[in-house]
Amino acid sequence: MNIGCFKLSDFTDPDKIIEIKSEFVDQGIVKVSGLFNEAQLEQPIQDLLAVISGWSNTTNFPNDPDEAFNLLCKNNVKSADIALRIAKDLPSFQSLISNQNLYSVIGHLLGEKHLLSPFDWSLFRIDGQSTKVSHFEWHQDYQYNVISTNAVTFWIALRDVELDMGPLKFVPKSHNKIHAIHKETEVEANNPNRIRIVKNDEFEQLVLNQTDVGVIKKGECILFNTLLLHASGINKSEKYRWVANGRYAPANDKELMARDFYMARTKYPRFFESAHQDLVI
Numbered sequence: 001m002n003i004g005c006f007k008l009s010d011f012t013d014p015d016k017i018i019e020i021k022s023e024f025v026d027q028g029i030v031k032v033s034g035l036f037n038e039a040q041l042e043q044p045i046q047d048l049l050a051v052i053s054g055w056s057n058t059t060n061f062p063n064d065p066d067e068a069f070n071l072l073c074k075n076n077v078k079s080a081d082i083a084l085r086i087a088k089d090l091p092s093f094q095s096l097i098s099n100q101n102l103y104s105v106i107g108h109l110l111g112e113k114h115l116l117s118p119f120d121w122s123l124f125r126i127d128g129q130s131t132k133v134s135h136f137e138w139h140q141d142y143q144y145n146v147i148s149t150n151a152v153t154f155w156i157a158l159r160d161v162e163l164d165m166g167p168l169k170f171v172p173k174s175h176n177k178i179h180a181i182h183k184e185t186e187v188e189a190n191n192p193n194r195i196r197i198v199k200n201d202e203f204e205q206l207v208l209n210q211t212d213v214g215v216i217k218k219g220e221c222i223l224f225n226t227l228l229l230h231a232s233g234i235n236k237s238e239k240y241r242w243v244a245n246g247r248y249a250p251a252n253d254k255e256l257m258a259r260d261f262y263m264a265r266t267k268y269p270r271f272f273e274s275a276h277q278d279l280v281i
């Protein structure tokens, strides 16, 4: 097993909470099941299909999400990108990522009651053979969002993610420093790899310890520290990988408060460069 697996009911037992927190602090990542019900997981997919079915103007639009998305990509690759933007704005997606169980579990991991979730940094991901544009190279989330160095990324499987579907790759225990990045000359807001980590000897050594999260069943949720090195696995299957992800951070983080809650946003994607000038090469 590559990752510590826990369930929602574990968070009612104080001893178990200590165990989960210590796993999270040590490894930088855990998996939690039982946070969401079937309807919460299914509604964003169904709502997205309904919107894109109307938009694509296709008669007999498939009911099967994989077939429907495949048809959309085949008709026009750009449509897939647009669909992902629509998906993030669906109230059922917003409701999924604001789920109370998710909030409470992350609150336990951080030992905090009040959390913030900057919605710019949530993603509805549908990754398949035809959507390679969304593939993430090795990175830390912090440089993208600059929320807090202890922010937690959540990654919810909306459908089973099998081994051939590109399980998320990560380096255990790699969450103890902010890596330097290259200075970018052009801002490409929609390029997932617009922030490039400096691949020095230390980085190369770290990625030798890479592993992946393995099979993730529908509804299971991976939680990891914003400094954990991670990357997309490649989906080699015929199916799509349906995932919702986003970030939560303590509302009382000292650095965040000192910056009057200023953080990177879609509008200010290069904030890391001014907040951490010493880490831009």
Ligand SMILES: O=C(O)CCC(=O)C(=O)O
Binding pocket: 123, 125, 136, 141, 168, 230, 231, 232, 233, 243, 245
């Ligand atoms: O799901 C993936 O493949 C990668 C997601 C990711 O790296 C991120 O959102 O930071």
